Amino acid sequence: MDKQLEHIQFWCLLGFLQFAPLTVGFSFDIRYPRTLSVSDSEAAGSHFGYRVCQFGPAQGGSSVLVTAPFQDNRTGVVYRCSYDSGTCKALPVQVEPGVSLGLSLACNADRAMVCGPRQLHGCDTLNYLQGLCVELGPQLTVSQTLKPAFQECREFGLDAVILFDGSQSIITRDFVTMIDFIKNIIRMFTAPRAQVAVAQYSTDTSAVFHFEDFVSDPNPDNLMRSVDHFQEATYTPSAIRYVL
Structure with missing residues (x-):
């Protein structure tokens, strides 16, 4: 009876695997984790690690970009971190205060796009919250600054x-x-x-x-x-x- 039950379970599992959609899984290394960090004064209240992505080739020479969107009074900072040493250095990206740069981040092998949605733009008595994106080139220097859906000031009465x-x-x-x-x-x-x-x-x-x-x-x-x-x-x- 037990063997018959085992056979039923085996064929049910085989049938499930045959018709189940393909999936991709990954795991965390909990025995030897790699830690990326900045000083306590920089990390305090900055949300360091809010967005993380790999920048550069998959094999060798790659860096890890880490954002801290609330650092510097919610202006936001982007860090380039070394996977080998775990040290991080802030990139010289200049934006207007309060933008929260780093709430969004996307990377590939030679380009990264980091965005903040809180650029305050005043038009007379009205204030608009605009989005601001900075594109980083292969050397992690600013290649262009984008303002998607920017609200221009218009004459109105x-x-x-x-x-x-x-x-x-x-x-x-x-x-x-x-x-x-x-x-x-x-x-x-x-x-x-x-x-x-x-x-x-x-x-x-x-x-x-x-x-x-x-x-x-x-x-x-x-x-x-x-x-x-x-x-x-x-x-x-x-x-x-x-x-x-």
Whole structure:
């Protein structure tokens, strides 16, 4: 009975191996590991070893590239390490502060590409996080710097129209409060290319002031000085079409 069970197990294993997809495996040398290191002051908080790859020919003369993307206040450093001695030396790659160079790394026999995604690029009041990649040649010198999907600064402005209800459903006290609220909003338009206009609607719609009025005098007290309360019916759809 035991022999019959062994035969069944053998043929099941043989059938599994016959139809199983090909795989590639590797193992770690836990008895004689090779250690690559830098000084404690450099390694502290730098994430040394975040990315590792072999650079150079597979047989002889190869180096190991190791990244430390958070070193130097998250600017990032790339090290060239000797497999034989275990010593590492920082490569003279200059990038802007805070890029986190080394969060991505790819190598082949004669070229390496190391990238960081945190290049801060300011456009007026907006800040963009850009990607930055550095290509290293056979001598591990910078051959080119790439900025994939770089966001250029473009001229843009902000045109805003405030449309408020001046119908008879708004009592006088609330109307005064609303005018003060609109004045406070107007005071927020301080950017160089930002402008605002205001319109009141009821049965009809009328502009309180236009964009060019704001440009010539952005003082909200002057712009909203002569605002009459219409106190008629409420025609909201036609008011929206007016400001569009």
